[in-house]
Amino acid sequence: MSSDAERLRRELLLRAMFPIMSGDALARFAEQLLPMTIKTGEILFETGATPERVYFLLSGKVAMRAEGEDEWSFGPRSAIGVIDALIGRPRARRCIALADTELLALPVSEWLDLLEDDANSARGAIRNFSRQILTRWQASASTPSRRTSTQPPTDFGPALTTYDKILALRRAEFLKPAGMQAIASLAAVAEEERYESEQSLFEPGHTQQKLQLVVSGGVELRTRDDFLLVHGPGELVGGPAAFSGALTQYAARAAGRSVVLAIHEQDYYDQVEEHVRLTRGTLAYLVTEFERVLKLKPPSATDA
Numbered sequence: 001m002s003s004d005a006e007r008l009r010r011e012l013l014l015r016a017m018f019p020i021m022s023g024d025a026l027a028r029f030a031e032q033l034l035p036m037t038i039k040t041g042e043i044l045f046e047t048g049a050t051p052e053r054v055y056f057l058l059s060g061k062v063a064m065r066a067e068g069e070d071e072w073s074f075g076p077r078s079a080i081g082v083i084d085a086l087i088g089r090p091r092a093r094r095c096i097a098l099a100d101t102e103l104l105a106l107p108v109s110e111w112l113d114l115l116e117d118d119a120n121s122a123r124g125a126i127r128n129f130s131r132q133i134l135t136r137w138q139a140s141a142s143t144p145s146r147r148t149s150t151q152p153p154t155d156f157g158p159a160l161t162t163y164d165k166i167l168a169l170r171r172a173e174f175l176k177p178a179g180m181q182a183i184a185s186l187a188a189v190a191e192e193e194r195y196e197s198e199q200s201l202f203e204p205g206h207t208q209q210k211l212q213l214v215v216s217g218g219v220e221l222r223t224r225d226d227f228l229l230v231h232g233p234g235e236l237v238g239g240p241a242a243f244s245g246a247l248t249q250y251a252a253r254a255a256g257r258s259v260v261l262a263i264h265e266q267d268y269y270d271q272v273e274e275h276v277r278l279t280r281g282t283l284a285y286l287v288t289e290f291e292r293v294l295k296l297k298p299p300s301a302t303d304a
Contacts (some may be wrong), residue, residue, distance in 0.1 A: 025118040033104040044095040044103075045081065052093055055080040055107045059152065060101025064093040073098065083287045085111070086280070115283070120271040126272075126279075129286040130243035137295045156257060160192045160215070168215045168261055170232030177281035182271055189267040195219075195254035201237060203233040207245050210262045212237040215257025222251050230255055240289035243282070 032207070034058070034223060038044055044055065057078045064072040064080075072093070074080060084091050085108045085270060115122045160168070165187035169175055175183055193212070195201060201219060212219070219231045221238060228250070229239075236242040237252050245265070272279050 019115055025114060025121045029106070029114055029121075033106055035104045038097045038101050038103070038106050040097055040099055042097045044097065045091050047091055047094045049091045051089075051108055053107055054082050054085050055113055056104045056106070058102040058104065059253045060103075061098040062093050062095055062101055066093040069093075069295065072294060072299045074299060083176065083291050086208050086283045086287045088284070089126050090222045109297040112280070115279055116276045122272050122279045122283075123269050126243050126282055126286065127245060129283065129290055130241055131246055132288070133290050133293055134246055136297060139297070156194050156259060160259070160261075162187050165190050165192075165261060166213075166215065168234075172213055172236065173234070174236070174282050174285035175278075177284060178275065178278040182275035182278040185271050185274065186263055186268070189271075190261040193260045193262050195258045195260065197254055197256045197258075199254045201252035201254065201260070202247075203251050204249050206248065208238075208242075208245060209266075211242050211268055212252075212262045213261045213263070215259040215261055218255035219258060219260065220253045220255050222253065223249060240286050245250040245288065 013293045036055075038060075045051075047066065057074060057076050057080065059076050061073060061075050062078075062080060064074070080095060080103075115125055140294070166180075166183055169183045169186055169190070175186070192214075192215075193201075195217075202208065204223070212233050214235050214237065216232050216233055218233075219237050221231065231237050231239065238244075238247050238250070241247060272282070
């Protein structure tokens with residue numbers, strides 16, 4: 001295959017996997033990819049290895065294996081090895097080829113640099129992981145329920161100060177690695193919302209354009225017919241799926257008097273562009289949650 005044809009093939013693959021990546025970032029990404037072929041039974045990486053590369057499958061099939069856990073298998077257009085890379089840990093699973101497999105390899109450092117340098121790439125990666133979590137929730141027929149003990153306040157109390165907002169944001173799991181500068185910047189744009197018991201935060205069919213973090217009380221997330229889970233202080237309404245922009249089939253209700261901090265999506269991504277640790281922290285949070293979902297319903301290369 002000619003170099004031009006190979007470059008086009010790479011760019012078409014990346015465009016399919018990362019549809020909102022900018023043209024310049026796409027070209028830069030494609031230039032860094034190294035074509036690889038592994039034969040059936042060949043090991044791509046071992047448990048405990050340092051994650052030096054992430055991989056994108058062009059053809060074939062690989063399996064991820066960890067002792068005492070179900071096997072994960074992946075087919076074409078899958079990304080392999082990204083969870084370990086984003087969490088910053090040694091490989092948690094061995095990866096072995098189940099068929100002759102073509103891949104594109106990318107150094108982890110190049111991938112992280114791209115996410116930090118290109119705001120659209122970071123936004124695309126965040127939304128992609130969030131939507132994959134939501135898709136797997138929906139495919140498994142029920143959200144992995146995580147009830148949180150809530151203690152709804154009997155009175156709302158005074159309006160939140162900027163300092164109160166900073167303290168509330170520091171409790172959020174996705175912001176723990178972000179650093180004080182990013183948290184203070186988000187506190188400056190976060191808006192306090194107060195809800196009476198059973199009051200609606202949003203209804204099915206809505207277009208969600210903000211992240212909502214529970215400060216006090218609790219919020220129930222539901223479909224039209226079924227209760228799913230309660231979010232308590234320090235949790236995002238919708239959990240890791242909150243970044244997907246696709247919670248359109250869900251409704252949210254206040255579980256008792258509740259206070260929520262709302263951060264408009266554009267304000268959040270403006271801060272992602274400014275603060276590298278916010279990008280990495282959010283992605284690490286999302287892939288950690290994604291891994292939990294995969295453990296509940298192991299992926300198969302035959303999945304649609």
